[in-house]
Every structure is written in structure tokens, then in C-alpha cells.
Amino acid sequence: MRARNWLGWVAAMVEDCIFCRIVAGEIPAHVVDEDERTLTFMDIAPATRGHALVIPRQHAADLWEIEQDELLAVSAAAHRQALRVRDRLEADGVNLINSCRPAGWQTVFHFHVHVIPRYDGDPLKLPWVPAPGDMQEIAAVAQALR
Ligand code: AMP
């Protein structure tokens, strides 16, 4: 067992962190990309079609807490995902967003980068107001991204 995963599971137990629980497989998610350090899965309240979150497997609360090599791994995964939404979903653009602390709109305190595909003329205004997504549509778009 690698130390990183062990720490993540401890964090999930101690902090009851929902994203650590996704990493641990305790909560289902539509995973579209993963590597040794990161996981990318669909946001359940998507701002646009194909909205995904990239997280480190190792728990870090936010941008002020994450270690630099973990941030680099997340950045590389977010870049992969940005290319994927261009190629698979024919996105016309993309927003990468990180929210740090409540003052910066953060609501889930496990570091994550939003990869939000943008489409010419889409109505999205930032910050968006999350609303539950259509789970069938989210599953279908996850399939298109794998
Ligand atoms: P933030 O407000 O920047 O911290 O973003 C948190 C994001 O996590 C929101 O866009 C939520 O819709 C998303 N989210 C919360 N719980 C889950 C979950 N179980 N699976 C996928 N996305 C989630």
C-alpha cells in the first residue's frame, strides 16, 4: 500500500471528505481519467456539458495546502482533460477554475480543478449556480470522454 493512498483514506475517515471517499471507491463517480496521483470524474451539477473535476488522490484541502508536485500532477491531468473535451465533445473553449476557501467560492474542501467545456454561445455566466444534473446525460458524456 502506498503512503499516499493510506493518507487519503485516513483523511476520508477523519475529515469525512467526500472526494477522498470517491478516491477510496466508497462513493460512485463517473471517472474519465486516472493516473498514479490524480482522478478526473464528472461533476454531478455540471455548469456545461462535460464539466469534470480533477483531484489529487492524496487529500489536500485547497490551493494553499497542496504540495507543488501534487499540483503539477493535477495540472497535467487538467490539460489532458481540456484536450479531451476539445477532441471528444467538440468544445469551442474551456475554463479551468480552482476555488480556494469560501471567500473564493470553494464548497468542497479537497483540492480540485474544474474543467468546464465552453461552447460558442453557451449561456454560462461565472460564477455559476450549481443545480443537480441529468444523471443519464452525465453518464453518456462520461462514456464519450473515456
Ligand atoms: P467548489 O464549489 O469549487 O468547491 O466545487 C465543488 C464541486 O463539487 C461542485 O461543482 C459540485 O457540484 C461538485 N460535487 C460535489 N459532490 C460531488 C460528487 N459526489 N460527485 C461529483 N461532483 C460533486
Ligand code: ZN
Ligand atoms: Zn479529501
